[in-house]
Amino acid sequence: MSYIRIYMVLVLSLVMKQGVFAQSIGRENKPNIVVFFVDDLGWQDMSEPFHTTKTAINKRFRTPHIEELAKVSTKFTNAYASSVCTPSRVSFLTGLNAAHHRVTNWTNPRQDRPTDAKDEFLDVPDWNYNGLSPISNIPHTVHATVLPQLLKDNGYYTIHIGKAHWASAGTPGADPLNLGFMVNIGGHSAGSPRSYYGKENFGNTTEQTNIQAVPHLNAYHGSTIFLTEALTLEARKALEGPIANKKPFFLHFSNYAVHTPIQADPRFVQKYIDDGLSEVEAAYASLVEGMDKSIGDIVDFLKEQGIYDNTVIVFVSDNGGLSLSPPRGGERHTQNLPLRAGKGSLYEGGIRVPLLIKDVEEQKRKNNDTPVMMEDLFPTILEITGVDNKLLLNSIDGHSILPLLKGRVDKSWKERPLVWHYPNKWIPDDGPGINFFTAMRKGDFKLLYNMKNGAVELYNLKNDIGEKNNLALKQRQKTKELSDLLTERLKIWKAQMPINKNTNTRIPYPNEIY
């Protein structure tokens, strides 16, 4: 096993040396990049509002550090991710849309085990259920040039902290060190922690190993520390080296919070119980505040070290907030109101995410309502760091949003079509926008196509952010336009469609139905 591992790293570094290097052609003084890649945080789950007004949900949360960050950032109020985590994470590292990279669902920690629930009528297609791979010939993976490797090859010190979940154990992409990260604390093939508690050794036990036990944190085992805090301390420690050596760094800090299990962060939970929240929602809010403090601690550290001004900070979530209840409290699918549904759904609740970007150039709070997508972050970071993209193995789907940070917005940004594709089955019960959906947003309009029953929905998000008023029958021309365009994109990407079990044929594309 360890022999294979060493061999893989050798092969990998050889492949990397051959295939990928580039030279900075950008800014003279390379900025540091810190990405707070939060897990399962909904668009509303902060005291900082991303809607036009502060909502009741915003008021539940205390996230003062995110509020501070927003004051010096561009706030993207129409930012999107995939509806579940691994597709988003792969899009971020590759610049590819999920329909294109084919890691359309979350990956099983164990190899060769698709995570889809069984369906009576449809078979899911043969998607890349082992995730992302930095080398070729790994079955059921997408092989692409990955962001941390590019940055490392261009002189960046690359650090991964927290949840990885890019690929299944046994494949090279499961280990962040194989993806170009030079440091990995806490990242492996699992998408959630067995426990947030140090006193429970974060799920590690002597009797057995559990694939969701958080690795690399033995020093904290048995202590009263919470996982979010342990990762934050480790992130600060990991930054010391590059700062001392005046080396630009890329910190990818992906807290496990606020993913399930919804365990109370004891530092913060009492306030929320006092506020009258249920036990589970108080625990959830405490996970959020712990994550917020983690951001504040890192920002403070950057300021102490005198490198804050030269550090680009990105804050984003990997999908919409969880709206299944249980494990969340309250009524099902109300947790992201006014957005409809939540994680797993192609309604706004499942895909719209908070996004803040603090550039290194002096900046005040700006709002930007241009629709942008997870895969845009890859070329954006390349452009910011001056990394050339000519040696990528693959062409990419995202576009650098640096012009938007600089305040340049033209019509083509507003009208650029965005695509979500989920030919998978997340949970046994088909929910609102959940299981076997594909969708496109273009301008104010959004089309959803239910692959299971052929239903097509059209919403005008400008005056119907809650997707309540289906315009498909009223605005037939717009519905046709988006059906055609979505079909074209899917075909060009050779996107996979589910199979009808009875007829053993592929499910029709949207414009074959409409």
Added chain:
Amino acid sequence: MSYIRIYMVLVLSLVMKQGVFAQSIGRENKPNIVVFFVDDLGWQDMSEPFHTTKTAINKRFRTPHIEELAKVSTKFTNAYASSVCTPSRVSFLTGLNAAHHRVTNWTNPRQDRPTDAKDEFLDVPDWNYNGLSPISNIPHTVHATVLPQLLKDNGYYTIHIGKAHWASAGTPGADPLNLGFMVNIGGHSAGSPRSYYGKENFGNTTEQTNIQAVPHLNAYHGSTIFLTEALTLEARKALEGPIANKKPFFLHFSNYAVHTPIQADPRFVQKYIDDGLSEVEAAYASLVEGMDKSIGDIVDFLKEQGIYDNTVIVFVSDNGGLSLSPPRGGERHTQNLPLRAGKGSLYEGGIRVPLLIKDVEEQKRKNNDTPVMMEDLFPTILEITGVDNKLLLNSIDGHSILPLLKGRVDKSWKERPLVWHYPNKWIPDDGPGINFFTAMRKGDFKLLYNMKNGAVELYNLKNDIGEKNNLALKQRQKTKELSDLLTERLKIWKAQMPINKNTNTRIPYPNEIY
């Protein structure tokens, strides 16, 4: 038929309006773009040298207007195209590599008829033998956003003159007007003219229609005019409108010369006979000089009209010079020396082409030996014209070479890998580098893989431009590196491989052999 045609144009214009528009974000005063896209012109087939010295072959030709253009241009001495015409033409209009767009061979003027010769051992894959399509759902075509449509949508007046050959008759891509050209003179599904002679009506006869008869030139039928001259006069005429209306234009001028039939241009041939050239080679040289005069006439017209300074001029060939004899004179495969072989081959003679670019900013002769490729011209022209690429249906493979025009060359340009992929059979006899080859150039090194017998060759072009000294056994590490990288690219593009007829299995990728 005409009903279908009208319907198609309607559908098309609807699709175009939906899918593709953009706004200029570039230079204030939009430059005009003139592309002289020459057919079958070899790297040596001009008095202007593209090699380090003027060769014996250069000395055969008289191309004073190309020499003049070179004085104000960047001369790319390591520019590449595909080994046959349609793949190059599709790459130019789409920015996609041929391995990716799958129009890997020249297209039959008639629909649904692959042009491959029969092979005893291999079946060619199911390539896109109907060519390029601006709309989806056309069988065996690649559907992509096309350059003239983008330019038209951005305010350019778009003109096609001469050979089109982007798709087979009966599919929409066969008509340049369906690809975003507003004017089309002489372009259709055929790749060569039935006759260059006006007195032969360019192949049009009253008794029958021949698919290679050149269309739209009835006004010249029966006259003594040569095809090259007729097209040049038409190009000048087509430019009058946009010039009078002060509208920026894109002129894609693709002379049929110097493709077969090698018919003497009576204006120039005698000189070459007097020089002692054989009848066929004198005729060939006269085709070249006619093409050169055509360039000169257009350049003179631009100067007369006072718009030369604001016009970007590109001069390029669609593949290497023909080296089959007959129809060329002389010994087989000597016509491009010191380059090996010619059209149809993945040796340099088949793929290295002349490329000049005159930018609108004042410029003196510059040489640039950076390897560049046909698909680079698409993003280059987009960048020059300030057309945004966010609304393309597809991501692209080429890279804008504008930085090279501005003299910026970094290491990643030099080391960028270029790929050729020809899983097809051009002619019945397998020749040098002809039929079932795939290849990669990276830096000074070039790897060729013969899919039919598994042989791998490696050359160092820096000191072996004639590809005589195969280093595959001497430099095993470099051979392995390029085999691996070529395989990775082919896999990522899902490039098609031939099928072994005996075993009915796909031919191995290069690194499965080496």
